[in-house]
Amino acid sequence: xxxxxxxxxxxxxxxxxxxTALLGSRCDDCGAHTFPRQGGCPRCTGSSMADVAxxxxxxxxxxxxxxxxxxxxxxxxxxxEPYGVGYVELPGQLIVEARLTENDPDRLEIGxxxxxxxxxxxxxxxGEPVLTFxxxxxxxx
Amino acid sequence: xxxxxxxxxxxIHPFGRTEGVxxxxxxxxxxxxxxxxxxxxxGDMQFGFGGSWSAGDPDTLVSELGLTSLPFINVANGxxxxxxxxxxxxxxxxxxxxxxxxVVGFDKHPRGAFNTDPASHGIGAWYGETGLMLTTQxxxxxxxxxxxxxxxxxxxxxTIAEKAFRNGALNPNAWRRKEIGADEIAAAxxxxxxxxxxxxxxxxxxxxxxxxxxxxxxxxYCENPVHLSxxxxxxxxxxxxxxxxxxxxxxxxxxxxxDAAAAAFAQAGLTPADxxxxxxxxxxxxxxxxxxxxxxLCEHGAQEELISSGATTITGSLxxxxxxxxxxxxxxxxxxxxxxxxxxxxxxxxxAGDHQVPGDPRVGFTHVYGAPGISACTVLTR
Ligand SMILES: [Zn+2]
Numbered sequence: 001x002x003x004x005x006x007x008x009x010x011x012x013x014x015x016x017x018x019x020t021a022l023l024g025s026r027c028d029d030c031g032a033h034t035f036p037r038q039g040g041c042p043r044c045t046g047s048s049m050a051d052v053a054x055x056x057x058x059x060x061x062x063x064x065x066x067x068x069x070x071x072x073x074x075x076x077x078x079x080x081e082p083y084g085v086g087y088v089e090l091p092g093q094l095i096v097e098a099r100l101t102e103n104d105p106d107r108l109e110i111g112x113x114x115x116x117x118x119x120x121x122x123x124x125x126x127g128e129p130v131l132t133f134x135x136x137x138x139x140x141x
Numbered sequence: 142x143x144x145x146x147x148x149x150x151x152x153i154h155p156f157g158r159t160e161g162v163x164x165x166x167x168x169x170x171x172x173x174x175x176x177x178x179x180x181x182x183x184g185d186m187q188f189g190f191g192g193s194w195s196a197g198d199p200d201t202l203v204s205e206l207g208l209t210s211l212p213f214i215n216v217a218n219g220x221x222x223x224x225x226x227x228x229x230x231x232x233x234x235x236x237x238x239x240x241x242x243x244v245v246g247f248d249k250h251p252r253g254a255f256n257t258d259p260a261s262h263g264i265g266a267w268y269g270e271t272g273l274m275l276t277t278q279x280x281x282x283x284x285x286x287x288x289x290x291x292x293x294x295x296x297x298x299x300t301i302a303e304k305a306f307r308n309g310a311l312n313p314n315a316w317r318r319k320e321i322g323a324d325e326i327a328a329a330x331x332x333x334x335x336x337x338x339x340x341x342x343x344x345x346x347x348x349x350x351x352x353x354x355x356x357x358x359x360x361x362y363c364e365n366p367v368h369l370s371x372x373x374x375x376x377x378x379x380x381x382x383x384x385x386x387x388x389x390x391x392x393x394x395x396x397x398x399x400d401a402a403a404a405a406f407a408q409a410g411l412t413p414a415d416x417x418x419x420x421x422x423x424x425x426x427x428x429x430x431x432x433x434x435x436x437x438l439c440e441h442g443a444q445e446e447l448i449s450s451g452a453t454t455i456t457g458s459l460x461x462x463x464x465x466x467x468x469x470x471x472x473x474x475x476x477x478x479x480x481x482x483x484x485x486x487x488x489x490x491x492x493a494g495d496h497q498v499p500g501d502p503r504v505g506f507t508h509v510y511g512a513p514g515i516s517a518c519t520v521l522t523r
Contacts, residue, residue, distance in 0.1 A: 011266070011267035013265075014265075024388075032379075033388075034388060042379050061389075062282045062283070062286035064334050066272060066333060067331045067333060067334070068332065070269075070274075071253065073269035073274075074270065074271075075270040076271070085273060085282065086282070087282060093391070094389065094391060095388060095389040095391060096387070097273060097282075097386065110286070110289045132267070
């Protein structure tokens with residue numbers, strides 16, 4: 001990308017303005033984090049939440065492989081390939097749910113380091129890629 | 142606390158797929174069976190609580206059952222619909238408002254996995270569009286973490302489903318009535334690793350109804366009443382791991398099952414060790430495994446030995462899901478929780494036939510769990 005408009009995402013409100021990190025909320029009163037952003041704190045029940053960029057690296061907390069193509073409202077490609085889904089712990093913040101770039105359960109292990117990236121999820125009507133976030137095992141392609 | 146409510150009439154429409162019979166008609170069938178069991182007429186009912194997710198408004202059943210002007214309250218609380226209806230009936234009787242009434246739950250769902258709209262859970266459309274909003278997926282994620290935390294192997298998941306089909310084969314009201322071996326279950330198509338197709342329940346159909354009354358008048362209607370000694374519904378805490386969660390708190394908290402079970406046992410003045418027969422939510426095998434410990438029936442990590450040694454079978458020391466559970470009965474959401482209570486009533490009355498637990502059981506326990514992180518539990522006694 002060289003200065004042009006940022007690629008389209010599944011929901012721009014999920015990401016920081018530069019599109020490189022997930023955007024969550026942090027409670028000014030108790031420090032609890034949420035994703036996506038929300039106005040009320042689920043821990044202390046207050047309502048002083050501020051935007052915060054979430055860490056891009058963490059560790060795999062749990063995982064599964066989605067084995068069948070979900071029904072609507074799923075909008076992935078018609079041609080279905082099983083995909084990994086996991087929860088990744090971002091230290092000191094929260095545990096975020098995300099698609100994984102790896103779909104072989106034998107290559108996934110709870111506790112392994114993971115990094116967030118933006119991946120093409122589907123193609124829109126104009127043929128342009130629509131991006132979503134995913135986590136990939138660190139040190140693997 | 143002394144039980145206020147007694148179940149004096151029980152009725153069921155068989156679970157599964159009944160082509161050409163509406164959910165409402167199945168509900169009417171169950172209600173008439175419960176009324177006959179108690180020896181009363183619909184005109185004797187002073188109140189009704191009813192629940193259905195997708196088979197019509199329960200209060201419209203009066204057009205078939207009788208237009209008597211009774212107060213009929215519709216209950217919609219997901220998988221806890223049946224438990225919530227019973228809790229409502231318990232309050233109506235405990236308060237002295239009514240003496241005798243009806244509780245009914247029924248449903249009829251289309252084939253295939255449940256379809257859920259993210260907006261109804263306050264979640265953005267992206268969550269469904271990108272393929273994260275599936276209950277099947279959640280259970281895979283939850284059991285994966287649980288097995289890792291407690292050092293339990295995956296083999297036991299097939300053993301649980303094998304037991305469900307074996308018990309279902311003994312239950313004339315069950316949907317799945319054919320035994321399936323653990324090897325075949327383990328080798329079935331993977332739905333959400335490590336859970337295979339035969340480890341999951343499916344949306345289905347069915348209806349259950351009860352005639353309930355003041356406990357001190359139970360013997361006017363029934364020789365063998367079953368008492369609702371404890372009943373509790375709880376929602377999730379900050380930090381618990383629930384279905385449809387785009388994020389979790391790092392600091393873990395106990396699940397709503399733990400809270401609901403503890404409250405139900407406390408109300409009954411009993412402990413999990415007193416339970417003779419238990420029905421716990423088995424949306425899939427892993428759920429039964431986790432819920433056994435979350436309800437307090439065993440320690441976390443003790444399930445593997447209990448299950449592989451046969452303790453949770455009908456003749457074991459801790460019989461669990463003796464009617465085949467959700468795995469063999471399917472899940473008609475509005476009826477599922479009341480099916481557990483129906484099975485428990487059969488067991489405590491000694492009328493469960495081929496799936497009867499030996500040894501004259503006196504204390505039964507039921508548990509449901511569902512989105513968005515709720516649980517309802519009951520303790521039933523003779
Ligand atoms: Zn707070």
